[in-house]
Amino acid sequence: MSKQTDAPQFVADLSGGNFAQQLGIAISEVAQGVVANGKKGQVKVTIDIARIGESNQVNISHTLAYVEPTAKGKRSEDTTSETPMYLNNDGSVTIFANHTSQLFKEFERS
Template sequence: MSNNKQTDAPQFIADLSGGNFAQQLGIAISEVAQGVVANGKKGKVQVTIDVSHIGESNQVNISHTLAYVEPTAKGKRSEDTTSETPMYLNNDGSVTIFANHTKQLYEQFDKA
């Protein structure tokens, strides 16, 4: 599969949980950075992505976890959230929210 197209990572992140994951990630990064600067201690933002096959199709289930530890004056505050998003493994090797063969449907509407 080395000759295949790679997944568009920014779009992939934007598609997780309908855009909620990207928003949560941005909030987590900001909160942890603020805690680090305010308290002089290390913080941590961790993203875990697990991929599993859905049935006999070209679909995969993306389980995505966002966990972070924000330093505080007297310790730390942590939070984690996990969600799932079904996606497609396309013939070109890319992983997208919509199968690539449906792209032509949207192009027809754009021409009208």
């Protein structure tokens, strides 16, 4: 079985950390609207993955969409961005290829 991707790190790496920050804001705003207005809200994350050329790189297209209930209706917003990542030999998906992490470890020992 291949190694699984570290999901918290994966989300933290999307758009250089901006996606995780946007997700946190969306969850808070929708929850506040739900409590204040007694209506259902929604936060939706969509992740599409496409291969980049003939390499082990993949393009991660990530969309964050949310609907916040308001007193007279709803407010919605969505944003899409892309982040290139690597499918490593062990099956994990990371922002840096696994073979590059070895370079940093060697440098730290010197």
